[in-house]
Amino acid sequence: MENQVIKSFCKWCNELLPQNHQGKCPNCDRKGKIVSATFKESITIKDFIKLKHVHEYYKKNIKIKWLVTTITVSSPFIGLWIGGWIGAVVGLIIGLITLLIPPSVTKIRETTMSHN
Numbered sequence: 001m002e003n004q005v006i007k008s009f010c011k012w013c014n015e016l017l018p019q020n021h022q023g024k025c026p027n028c029d030r031k032g033k034i035v036s037a038t039f040k041e042s043i044t045i046k047d048f049i050k051l052k053h054v055h056e057y058y059k060k061n062i063k064i065k066w067l068v069t070t071i072t073v074s075s076p077f078i079g080l081w082i083g084g085w086i087g088a089v090v091g092l093i094i095g096l097i098t099l100l101i102p103p104s105v106t107k108i109r110e111t112t113m114s115h116n
């Protein structure tokens with residue numbers, strides 16, 4: 001212990017005695033010693049609380065979702081209407097176009113940091 005203070009006192013007259021004192025009190029000539037130990041501790045609390053708030057949600061784009069669904073569903077029928085191999089190729093191309101359209105669901109991540 002760094003801040004430990006040990007003091008010895010006479011049990012009877014409260015005379016401060018040397019810590020290693022043995023036997024009778026030089027003041028009142030009686031036996032008995034009280035050892036007092038005091039601990040001094042300083043506690044420094046350094047708390048840096050970081051609150052991280054993450055708000056994650058999915059933003060649905062209804063318009064794009066319907067557009068992609070419409071093209072995907074209709075492409076084989078367009079191919080069927082055109083007919084033959086050309087129709088199948090056209091249907092495939094239309095189907096591939098939907099892949100170029102951005103996803104209908106967008107993942108949005110909001111992060112806010114607050115310091116205390």
Ligand SMILES: [Zn+2]
Pocket residue numbers: 010011012013014015025026027028029030
């Ligand atoms: Zn004494």
